[in-house]
Amino acid sequence: MYPFSFHHTQKITDTVSLKKESPEGKYIAGGQSLIGVMKLRLDKPSELINLGSIPELTGICVDGKTLTIGAMARHAEVAASADVKNCIPGLSQLAGLIADRMVRNMGTIGGSVANNDPSADYPAGLLGLNATIITNQREIKADDFFLGMFETALEPSELIQSIRFTAPIQSAYAKFKHPASRYAVVGVFVAQFPGEVRVAVTGAGASVFRLTEVEKALSNNFSASALDPIHISADGLNSDFFADSEYRAHLIKLMAIQAVNQAQ
Ligand SMILES: Cc1cc2nc3c(=O)[nH]c(=O)nc-3n(C[C@H](O)[C@H](O)[C@H](O)COP(=O)(O)OP(=O)(O)OC[C@H]3O[C@@H](n4cnc5c(N)ncnc54)[C@H](O)[C@@H]3O)c2cc1C
Structure with a gap:
């Protein structure tokens, strides 16, 4: 593993500013993809900016037919949420099928979507459900978000805050x-x-x-x-x-x- 600096912040604005100041840095959410990539020496970010202490990135809420999931919601949390089960059972089912218990307890929806692994599950859920990705600077429809292998419409310092879904039939x-x-x-x-x-x-x-x-x-x-x-x-x-x-x-x-x- 290469040396790197580790940062904690509690506000989205501070987090994005830190990232802008360190172009070789990376956000880290559950670390389930990024740490593996670093261990294989396929990436060597100079700074890791931890998203785990930002309350604005957490939570799952329902308002009528609209379900909003914070970027830091763990796969296990989405799978177990009564709100997700009631509103979009297919999404709850998808989250429960990701990897194993350990990965589901650490990995996050925001990390999975930002990573856009060609074999990941959430991208199919977001595209199938016509979801909206809400970042610190705009809203992006799933149809415009997933551009290619490990490639998304996110700009270098853009941070996913939450994902919004409308309940299907x-x-x-x-x-x-x-x-x-x-x-x-x-x-x-x-x-x-x-x-x-x-x-x-x-x-x-x-x-x-x-x-x-x-x-x-x-x-x-x-x-x-x-x-x-x-x-x-x-x-x-x-x-x-x-x-x-x-x-x-x-x-x-x-x-x-x-x-x-x-x-x-
Ligand atoms: C053994 C194993 C099996 C797995 N099996 C599956 C599987 O069956 N299905 C599946 O879908 N996935 C699987 N995964 C991947 C897992 O779901 C990861 O949780 C997910 O890919 C990345 O989420 P994370 O929170 O760990 O992100 P991290 O590893 O922390 O970050 C991944 C990337 O996203 C960026 N990022 C993270 N959060 C944000 C944000 N909010 N805004 C902008 N950028 C952000 C980071 O900078 C990094 O580039 C597996 C992983 C492992 C280790």
Whole structure:
């Protein structure tokens, strides 16, 4: 591990100012991705700016059909929250499927979204639910946020404060887990809103993406049988030791069917 300075602040404004003063520095939330990257010496931030003592980044609240989750909410907290379960059961289910107990107790929604790992679960939930990412300087729709592998629309010092969701009619997440890491080999989030169905896929491409053909079919008929005639092309999908692109294409359809059945 390289040497670095560690900073604590309690206010968003101080935190962002510190980050602006140290361009080689990084925010640290649960550390579940960043510390691993540092141990592998793939990154060596000069400063770590801890987000764990900022009350404004915590909490989960519901107002009618609007659910807002603070960036520092741990995966375990989202999975266990009665508000999340009542408002968006598919999101609660997704959080409970992330990694293992230890990672769920440390990792945060803000860290996962900012990291945009191509196999992470939350990006599928945010894109499928048409969520809004609220930062210290603006609001960004999920459709405009996830730009590519480990790449987002965040500017260098921009801080995610919270994520806002609107409750769908029904939703669910189905995931085919990697047996060792439990990251998604393929994960599919399905959400039905009045007049619209959204379907988002993680694990299969360079970044999370929507499946417009499946969305159209489910908008006409929200049932697993609507997916019978659909063929998912393997073109452009990830291929690796565990799953080639053809297998991932097969898994996308299978996970979409499972998610629709679970949602119902
Ligand atoms: C063994 C293992 C298994 C895992 N399995 C899964 C899995 O199955 N599914 C899954 O989705 N994930 C999985 N993860 C990743 C885990 O969910 C992490 O919690 C998540 O990727 C990062 O969240 P974090 O809070 O730990 O962020 P950190 O590691 O602290 O930070 C990650 C990055 O985000 C930035 N950042 C953090 N918070 C903010 C913020 N509020 N605003 C702006 N930038 C910010 C940091 O600067 C850093 O660049 C796994 C991790 C491990 C170690």
